[in-house]
Amino acid sequence: MANKQIQEALEWRYAVKKFDPTKKISEKDLNTLLESLKLAPSSYGIQPWKFLVVENPAVRDELKPVSWNQSQVTDASHQIVLLYRDTIDEAFVQKYIERIAEVRGVDLPSLQGFKDMMINNIVKAPEEKIRVWSQRQAYIAMGFLLETAALLKIDATPMEGFSASDYDRILKLDGTGWKSIATVTLGYRHTEDSFQNLKKVRFADDALIEYVK
Numbered sequence: 001m002a003n004k005q006i007q008e009a010l011e012w013r014y015a016v017k018k019f020d021p022t023k024k025i026s027e028k029d030l031n032t033l034l035e036s037l038k039l040a041p042s043s044y045g046i047q048p049w050k051f052l053v054v055e056n057p058a059v060r061d062e063l064k065p066v067s068w069n070q071s072q073v074t075d076a077s078h079q080i081v082l083l084y085r086d087t088i089d090e091a092f093v094q095k096y097i098e099r100i101a102e103v104r105g106v107d108l109p110s111l112q113g114f115k116d117m118m119i120n121n122i123v124k125a126p127e128e129k130i131r132v133w134s135q136r137q138a139y140i141a142m143g144f145l146l147e148t149a150a151l152l153k154i155d156a157t158p159m160e161g162f163s164a165s166d167y168d169r170i171l172k173l174d175g176t177g178w179k180s181i182a183t184v185t186l187g188y189r190h191t192e193d194s195f196q197n198l199k200k201v202r203f204a205d206d207a208l209i210e211y212v213k
């Protein structure tokens with residue numbers, strides 16, 4: 001893809017406030033969006049995340065009031081809730097190790113050193129540190145999703161304006177080890193959404209980018 005097309009897509013995207021509820025994302029596009037989440041990088045590749053595609057309209061109706069009543073939650077074609085792993089235990093690391101062995105066709109003993117390193121650095125680390133680390137990984141996936149949506153000319157709004165504890169309750173996450181951290185609503189902008197006409201506000205290049213020479 002040409003640089004110009006990428007630049008145009010990134011300028012075209014904005015955080016939509018009002019979606020057109022009549023326009024739906026195709027299955028093919030949805031698959032590409034989900035692939036972008038799947039293919040996002042994470043520290044050690046451990047993927048301490050999960051992505052809930054909330055398809056049930058009744059559940060989205062329930063989520064709206066605990067999302068500051070933001071209309072995107074019910075009007076967008078799709079809503080994805082990004083979950084992070086609250087604690088990472090040895091069993092989770094083991095599951096990942098087994099997956100590597102399966103996908104790459106290597107034996108488990110050859111992965112012992114990698115496993116030990118993850119146990120030392122993740123499983124034995126203070127819980128709060130791991131929680132924050134795990135949340136950060138989810139945001140990387142969110143970035144991938146947002147850029148992929150823009151390249152597909154699909155609108156998206158990253159959203160933190162919701163009560164995570166209410167989301168966890170409504171989405172029946174309590175006790176699962178997964179917690180909600182952010183949500184992205186996806187679909188197509190409403191022609192009446194005035195935010196699409198606003199100029200993007202970004203600091204000047206020299207405030208954002210410095211070169212260490």
Ligand SMILES: Cc1cc2nc3c(=O)[nH]c(=O)nc-3n(C[C@H](O)[C@H](O)[C@H](O)COP(=O)(O)O)c2cc1C
Nearest residue numbers: 013014015016017070157158159160161162182200
């Ligand atoms: C992590 C995160 C959380 C956000 N939460 C909300 C939200 O709850 N509701 C909303 O309308 N916009 C939300 N936004 C959108 C930002 O306000 C928006 O991205 C920012 O103002 C830059 O504008 P632009 O995305 O249109 O370029 C959020 C953005 C990010 C990255």
